Amino acid sequence: MDRRKKEIAILKITGEGRETLNDQVVQESPLTIYLNDQEFVTLLCTPEKQDYLTLGFLRSEGLIKGREDVLSLEVDEENGMVNVETREPGKLSEKLFGKRTITSGCGKGTIFYNVLDSLSESSIKTEIYLNPETISRLMRDLQDRADLFKTTGGVHSSALGTKEGIVFFCEDIGRHNAVDKLIGECIAEDVSLEDKLLITSGRLSSEILLKAAKIGIPVLLSRAAPTALSVELGNKLGVTMVGFIRGKRMNVYSGEWRITEE
C-alpha cells in the first residue's frame, strides 16, 4: 500500500455522461514537530520521509546547522508527530522567542526577514557551468520520476542533483516541504549541499530562492515562473535561475554566466 495516496469514490462527469468510480487522491497529513519537548510547528505534508522533512525544516529555519546539532529524532508516523532533541536548547529558545514576534497563519514572516540578513552575506560564487541540453535532460528526468503527480495531480516534485543527474528526488503536496525533505536527506546522508542544483516543478518564489541560497545552492531550475523579488535576490546572491523549462526552451532570469553555449 502506498501511504502517499488514497483511493476514494468520485463522481466523474464528462460530455457524454457521469459515473461513480474509484480515483487516486493524494494524502495530506499533519506532522507536528516537538522541539526539546515544546510543540513547535505543524506542517501539512505528504506522509513519507518525515525525518528528512524535520531535519530540512529545522535547517532552513536556521535552528540547526547540521546532523551534529541533533541529539535524537523520533518519528511517530501513526500520530503524525516527531520529537527532536537538539544541542543547546537554551540558545535555540532564545533565538525562537527573542528577537521577533513569530508569525501565524501563512507565516512567511520569519523566513522573509532572514532574507534581509542573508543579503549581507557574500554572494554564491560556485563555479558550476551547464548547457541548455543538460538543463533539459534534468527537467525531463524530474518529470519522468513524478509518479505520484501522474496518478494524483496533487503534488510538486523537486530534486537535488549534479550535472550528471538527479541524486535525491522527492514529491510533496507543498513546494517548501519538498525542498526541505531534500535538504534533510542531504544532511542525514552526509551529502554536500553547496555543489548541487535544485530542480523543481514549482514556482521560484523568493522563499524558495532564499531557502536554496541559505545553504549555498548555486543553480535553480524550474518548469514554472519566478517573481520579480526572487530574480532581484537571485542577482544579488549570485544564484542562477532558469524558469519555464519546456523541452529545449527556457528563460534565464539571473546568473547567466553559468549557462554555456555547448
Next chain:
Amino acid sequence: MDRRKKEIAILKITGEGRETLNDQVVQESPLTIYLNDQEFVTLLCTPEKQDYLTLGFLRSEGLIKGREDVLSLEVDEENGMVNVETREPGKLSEKLFGKRTITSGCGKGTIFYNVLDSLSESSIKTEIYLNPETISRLMRDLQDRADLFKTTGGVHSSALGTKEGIVFFCEDIGRHNAVDKLIGECIAEDVSLEDKLLITSGRLSSEILLKAAKIGIPVLLSRAAPTALSVELGNKLGVTMVGFIRGKRMNVYSGEWRITEE
C-alpha cells in the same frame, strides 16, 4: 503602470538559439500587518488590494468577525505596511498568545488546529444546486479574466460568484492570499459570503477547504486536485468540492447532492 508586474531583461533560449529580451515577471511584495501597534505577520503577496487582504486574513484567522470589529485600517503601500486597530485588543491579544505556541516557518499550525474546532460545528446545509454546464462556464470565466497569469505565468486566480457569474475576482502569487482578498472584499463591500461559490485555479488543500468552510461557503470549484484530507473534511462539513474542471469534464469529490443533471 501595472504595479503587479515588472519588465526585466532575460536570456531566452530556444532550440534555434538565444537572445536577450524583455519579459514580464510578477511582483512579490512583503506586506507587514501591525495589529493594535504590534507587529503581527508579514505576507508575501501581489501588491494590490492590500486592504482586502488584511481584512480577509484577519477574518480567516478568526481575529475579526466583520467590518464592525475594525476601528481603522491604513495601508502604507510605499513601505509595505498596514496598520489595523481592532475593538477589544485585549481579548485579541489573549487569543493570539494564550492557547498555543504560534507557529513559524510555513506556519500551518494555527489554521490546522482551528479545523478540529470547526469540525464540531454543524455542517453547511445551504441549498444551492448547480449543473455541469454552469460549472464549466464559471471556470471558463475565471480563466478569461486571468490576465496577470497570461502575461507572467506566476499567479493563482480565484473568484467568488453565484450561479449567475463571478462577483469578485482576484489574482495573487499565493493561493491563500487570493482567497483572503476575496473574503476581505466581501467584508468591505458588505456582500454576503455564505451563499457564494469559490472558483479557483489552485489545488483544494485542507487549508483552502477550511478557509471557505469557516465562512460558510458551500461550493468549491477548482481546475486542480484535492487531497484526501480535504475530501474527508468536505464530506464532514457539507462542502461540495469539484476538481479538475476542464471544459465539460470534472470530478466531484464531495457533496454530490448539489450537482444536478440539467
